[in-house]
Amino acid sequence: MIYKLLEALDQTFGFDQAKAHCDIPCGIYDPIASQIAALTVVRMIDLMTDLEKNRPEAHVAFINSMARYIAVKEEHAEKAKHEVRVIWGDYLKQQQLEKYPDAHALVHKIMQLGSKVRQTADRETAVQFVEAINQFAQIFWETKGVTTKRAKAPYKPELELVYPNL
Amino acid sequence: MLNLLKVTGSSLSPSYQEGDFVVVTKIPLFLLHLKPGDTLVFRHPDYGTLIKQIDRLIPEKGEIYVVGTNEFSVDSRRFGPITKADIIGKVIWHIKRPRGEKKE
Numbered sequence: 001m002i003y004k005l006l007e008a009l010d011q012t013f014g015f016d017q018a019k020a021h022c023d024i025p026c027g028i029y030d031p032i033a034s035q036i037a038a039l040t041v042v043r044m045i046d047l048m049t050d051l052e053k054n055r056p057e058a059h060v061a062f063i064n065s066m067a068r069y070i071a072v073k074e075e076h077a078e079k080a081k082h083e084v085r086v087i088w089g090d091y092l093k094q095q096q097l098e099k100y101p102d103a104h105a106l107v108h109k110i111m112q113l114g115s116k117v118r119q120t121a122d123r124e125t126a127v128q129f130v131e132a133i134n135q136f137a138q139i140f141w142e143t144k145g146v147t148t149k150r151a152k153a154p155y156k157p158e159l160e161l162v163y164p165n166l
Numbered sequence: 167m168l169n170l171l172k173v174t175g176s177s178l179s180p181s182y183q184e185g186d187f188v189v190v191t192k193i194p195l196f197l198l199h200l201k202p203g204d205t206l207v208f209r210h211p212d213y214g215t216l217i218k219q220i221d222r223l224i225p226e227k228g229e230i231y232v233v234g235t236n237e238f239s240v241d242s243r244r245f246g247p248i249t250k251a252d253i254i255g256k257v258i259w260h261i262k263r264p265r266g267e268k269k270e
Contacts, residue, residue: 003261003262003263003264006170006187006261007263010187016169016171016172016215017173018171018217019173019175019213019214019216019217020174020175020176020177020182020216020217020234020236095211
């Protein structure tokens with residue numbers, strides 16, 4: 001009874017929250033997972049474009065390969081978004097966000113690009129997705145006091161990624 | 167003097183669950199005799215407003231070690247002791263969300 005009343009009031013006024021904060025305190029956060037996932041999206045778009053140019057004779061073979069590429073593209077676009085959200089939501093703390101006031105806008109941009117690369121097969125958007133996540137990775141390493149470098153990934157599509165100088 | 171807050175997270179489960187409400191007080195009388203097992207709401211610079219139980223007190227140093235009851239709780243085992251100045255209040259009333267009723 002009292003609970004129902006408080007619940008209703010909470011929905012109207014929104015009480016402050018006390019967090020019984022809980023996670024596995026492993027502290028393992030690394031943006032490389034999101035960077036590789038974004039790179040995979042570009043790679044899938046390249047494979048899709050190649051397949052379109054060099055269609056196999058059997059239509060069923062074409063559909064099969066195309067479906068597989070699209071499935072991986074979908075999965076990795078979501079994975080990249082998820083990994084970024086975890087670092088943004090769990091790792092970044094208020095003090096760091098004060099130092100990087102653009103981080104929220106950048107994360108939002110990554111989320112939007114991540115959806116767009118699923119909706120389309122536009123390579124340029126996918127490259128922007130990789131680049132936005134690179135910028136996020138750079139902020140992440142800076143918060144840890146680790147310098148970064150840019151280097152071409154040693155595998156296709158060989159785009160530049162931000163790597164930590166460890 | 168009194169503050170009403172909603173609990174999120176599960177580090178104090180099973181006694182405190184996501185969606186429960188707590189009334190806390192900062193009336194000095196209630197904070198005079200803090201003891202292990204008391205539940206506190208306090209402010210942490212990194213984690214924001216937290217709710218945990220007192221594990222032990224070191225009055226000479228003004229240190230209060232707080233813990234959750236869940237093995238994955240983020241608490242004094244990770245961020246060290248808190249002080250009285252961090253305390254928002256001691257829980258004096260716990261309004262439980264009806265158990266067995268699904269949230270959302």
